[in-house]
Amino acid sequence: MSDSNTEKKVPTRPLPKLNELDTGEFWQATANKEFRYQQCANCGTIVWHPRAHCTGCVDGDLRWKVSAGKGTIYSFSVVRLSYHPFFCTKVPYAVAYVDLDEGPRFLTNVTGIDDPLTDVRVGQRVELAWEEHDELSIPLVRPA
Amino acid sequence: MASQSRDAAIVGIHEYPSRDVEGRVNALQIKAASAAKALADAGLTWSDVDAIYDAGEGGPMSGLMISEYFGIKPTVMDTTGVGGSSYEFHAAHALRAIREGKAKVALLTYGSTAHSNAMAIGAGGRGGGISPGDNMETFAGQTLIANYAMVAQRHMHQYGTTSEQLAEISTATRFHAMRNPEAVQAMTDLDFVGIQETTIEDVVNSRMIADPLHLLECCMVSDGGGAVVIASADVAANCKKSPVWILGTGEATKYPANGADITTSAGAQSAPIAFAEAGVSPAEIDIAMIYDSFSITVLALLEDLGFCAKGEGGAWVEGGRLRFDRPNDGPALNTDGGGLSSNHPGMRGIFLLLEATRQLRGESTSQVADARLAIAHGNGGMLGARHSAASVILGRD
Numbered sequence: 266m267s268d269s270n271t272e273k274k275v276p277t278r279p280l281p282k283l284n285e286l287d288t289g290e291f292w293q294a295t296a297n298k299e300f301r302y303q304q305c306a307n308c309g310t311i312v313w314h315p316r317a318h319c320t321g322c323v324d325g326d327l328r329w330k331v332s333a334g335k336g337t338i339y340s341f342s343v344v345r346l347s348y349h350p351f352f353c354t355k356v357p358y359a360v361a362y363v364d365l366d367e368g369p370r371f372l373t374n375v376t377g378i379d380d381p382l383t384d385v386r387v388g389q390r391v392e393l394a395w396e397e398h399d400e401l402s403i404p405l406v407r408p409a
Numbered sequence: 410m411a412s413q414s415r416d417a418a419i420v421g422i423h424e425y426p427s428r429d430v431e432g433r434v435n436a437l438q439i440k441a442a443s444a445a446k447a448l449a450d451a452g453l454t455w456s457d458v459d460a461i462y463d464a465g466e467g468g469p470m471s472g473l474m475i476s477e478y479f480g481i482k483p484t485v486m487d488t489t490g491v492g493g494s495s496y497e498f499h500a501a502h503a504l505r506a507i508r509e510g511k512a513k514v515a516l517l518t519y520g521s522t523a524h525s526n527a528m529a530i531g532a533g534g535r536g537g538g539i540s541p542g543d544n545m546e547t548f549a550g551q552t553l554i555a556n557y558a559m560v561a562q563r564h565m566h567q568y569g570t571t572s573e574q575l576a577e578i579s580t581a582t583r584f585h586a587m588r589n590p591e592a593v594q595a596m597t598d599l600d601f602v603g604i605q606e607t608t609i610e611d612v613v614n615s616r617m618i619a620d621p622l623h624l625l626e627c628c629m630v631s632d633g634g635g636a637v638v639i640a641s642a643d644v645a646a647n648c649k650k651s652p653v654w655i656l657g658t659g660e661a662t663k664y665p666a667n668g669a670d671i672t673t674s675a676g677a678q679s680a681p682i683a684f685a686e687a688g689v690s691p692a693e694i695d696i697a698m699i700y701d702s703f704s705i706t707v708l709a710l711l712e713d714l715g716f717c718a719k720g721e722g723g724a725w726v727e728g729g730r731l732r733f734d735r736p737n738d739g740p741a742l743n744t745d746g747g748g749l750s751s752n753h754p755g756m757r758g759i760f761l762l763l764e765a766t767r768q769l770r771g772e773s774t775s776q777v778a779d780a781r782l783a784i785a786h787g788n789g790g791m792l793g794a795r796h797s798a799a800s801v802i803l804g805r806d
Contacts, residue, residue, distance in 0.1 A: 279547045287541035313667055314545045340566070340671065340793070342558035343620040344550065348529040352550035360551040362559060362793075368667045372546045382620070387566040403548050 276350035280398060287316040290329070295402040298395045300332040302369045313369035334393035335409060336365040343381045359385045363406050377407030384408070413688045417507040417515075418645040418652030419500075419766045419803070421451030421638030425520070428595035428631035428752060432525055437467055437478060439520030439634035444479060447636035452649035453514060458638075460485035460503060460512035464495035464756060466521060475518070485512045491662075492789025493700055496637070496758035497799030500785075501658030503639040513641045517762075520634035521754035524599065530630050530755055532618070542665070542795065553791060554627060554703070555619040560793040561705035562621055564672045567720065570708070572621055574723035576612035578704040578742070579625045579749055581731035583607045586746025589774040595751055599629055612704075626704035628748035628757070635759045637766075653769045656782075657687030657802040664795035672720075675798035676713035676786055683800035684715070689782055691715040694802075696768045696783035697731075697740035698761035701747040706792055714786060714800065716740065733775040740784075744768060744775040758787035762801065769805040781805060 281292050291314075294301045303312040306328050310321025319325020341361035347353045359381040364370050376394050378384035391406035423446035425439050434442070448454055461483040465471040472486040485506045489498045496517055503515035523530060531554040564570045586592035587606050596604045603611070607625060615624040645652040659682030663675035684690060691714060699710045708722040716739060717725040729735065731742035743749075745764040748757045765783035767773045783803045790796035 278550070281544045281548060282539055285539055285541060285544045288544045291545075311667060314541055316541055340559040340563035342551075342555040342562060342622075343617075344552055344555045345616075345620070346532045346554075346618050347550060347552055348533045349550060349552075352552075355550065358550065360549050360555050360559070362665075362671075364668070370665065370667050370669075372549045372551060372665075374549050387562060 276354070278351055278403065280401065283400060288314060291315045292401050295395070295404065296400060298402055300334055300393055300404050301329045302332060302367060303327040304330055311368040313371070330367070332365050332367050332369070336363045336391055336406070338362070338385065338387055338389045338391055339364045339370060340387055341375065341385050343385070357381050361385065361406065363391060371404070374405050375407065376405045413656055415654045416642060417504045417639050418642070418654045419637055419762065420640045420645050420648040420650060420652055421447040421453060422636070422763045422766050423447040423450060424591070424635040424752070424760060424763050425633050426591055428633050429524055429598035430522060430632045436520035436522055436634065440475070440518040440636070441479060443520070443634050443636035444516055444518045447638045450650060451638045451640065452647070453638060455479060455481050457514045458516045459483055460506055460515035462487045462499035462503060462515060462517045464488070464519065465490035466519065466756065485515070491797035493702065493756040493758045494787025494789035494797045494799045495756060496762060497785055497787035497801050498660055498797070500637070500639060500655055500762060500801045501660055501799055504655045504658060507639065507641045513644050515639040517637040517639070517759060518634070519756060519759040521756065522632045523630050523755045524632045528630060528755065531627060552619060554622060556791040556793040557703045557705055558619040558622045560671050560709060564705065564709065565621060567672055568723065570723035572613045572623070573609050574726060575626060575704040575708055576609045577726040577729070577731065578701065578707045579612045580607050580609060581729060582701060582743050582747040582749045584732055585744045585775045586750030589746045589751060592746035592751035595629070595631055599631060622703055622705065628702050628753040629750070631752055631754050633752050633754040635763055637759060637762050650770060651806060653766045654804050655801060656689070656804045657683040657685065659683035659686070659800045661798045662796065663798070671793045672709060674709050674713050674788060674792055675796055676710050676788065676800065679798045680714040680786065680800045683802050687802035687804070689802060694740045694782050694784050695736070695777050695780040696744065696765055697742050698765045698783060698785040699742065700757055700761060700786060700788040701743055701749050702753070702757070702788070706788055707742065709792065710786055710788065714784065733777050736777055741775070741777050744773050744777070756789070758789065761785035761787060765803050769803060
């Protein structure tokens, strides 16, 4: 063990809270690299972000499903300037809205590319690329 | 037009002149100083105020705190806080309260020391909240600028919009800012490089902040604030300045949704409501005060407010069309210099009402001759995610 008092703390990616009441179950499943989403067995609505109630009907019956992990980039930006202690060390990096084939649109980063300035485009096919952490995994995407 | 009601009017305004207060005053003092000047502008005083509107920038339970601080006893309190568009919501609510006979004099104030506090609004980390939406998104490090940039990226993809077209927003706004001494002072105090009119090339050659948005497409972070006094018709009749009537209002919100089109904002919902109530059409508007957090905000909103069709904004703004000296080409945009080049302490909505009022009074530094109708459209939150929108149509006698 190194002396933590003499070592500068390395900033890390901000991680989601596993006990947040609407979305915690999603994050707990990421430990097994499962991307879960909810669909209402009563009205069929695909609910995203995860939550306790159905937004399509008032007698909802939400069931968890697991995405096959394929999708399309809806839009993106390459962040050149960030004052966040972790992300300022990562610029330039790509943030993207990804439309999973099953419907949910989620915000993520594009990884597995040489240069975010040239290798990301709207309409690009991507697949999940999990970044492992202690109790969960982060669903990034890479070109499919 | 026959059914157009004139129940409430803006009768007093003040824009706090400094954009860099260097720790000499705080946000509350900016609010109070601005309120006093706006009341004096109307020929009214503190005791006339019976309705208070506050966006909560001073903290929780702001309706109580601000009433005590001002020393007023309002019987209508409204602390709608939905980001930068809060003041357009306040104007809409004040019109309703006055029309119902619940209030006669409404006071809206704003104060911020975002610049002095070195708040990283556009490129900082996301807020400390743990809403379920935030819990799904903060891991990705999307800055606020990057969120707006994703709207621009999608707009370019869907409609072929170019950076040169987006730059038209920045150049028209800077053109107006250079005619406004307070805007020039603001840019000086905030250490802008190149305080002069800009070209399209200047904008597209400026540093990329979040693709495809360049530095000169992003608003400043200033200190500042202001106040607006809205009064009933009978009070307005005895005020010092001519009334600027609130003719119609509309409110809406939008948030991320599966399959949604992020190039269309909540403004597409709020604006038709406002135009219908006012009984006017976009083609009749002389002044467009549209929240210019970024170039794309204005471009998307020009379409959403109905000045041109969705997707045609890029071609529509070309050739300097938005300048105040092109009155036959549609409305003049942000004639004070906007958030891009005059004033953006975090929540710009109040300044949209202020400059629209100056134009309809004939007091702008980029005055459009015989300006009769204006729209103030606020957008709060994040254009490419959850945001609020309110449209306010204003007209003079």
